[in-house]
Amino acid sequence: MTFEEMVELAAQRKRDMPEGSGTAALLAAGPHAIGKKLVEEAAEAWMAARYESREALAGELSQVLYYVACMMASADLTLDEVYRTL
Secondary structure (H helix, E strand, C coil): CCHHHHHHHHHHHHHHCCCCCHHHHHHHHCHHHHHHHHHHHHHHHHHHHHHCCHHHHHHHHHHHHHHHHHHHHHCCCCHHHHHCCC
């Protein structure tokens, strides 16, 4: 899955809020809950980069990207809006 696909999936989960979806539950919990997970995964990525394998780092960074996508969906922020600031 690409980051773009992940962003779209998170936005779709916010629109549909399917029962049983972990992403929908996270979105319902709001930006504070998403932010806590984002910070946690960023710290784990940092530690993986310092002490673990490339595979572990890739896994942690994929989780960071997932929570970024969820935060974007929570705020109705588009990729274009983010890309304009790069």
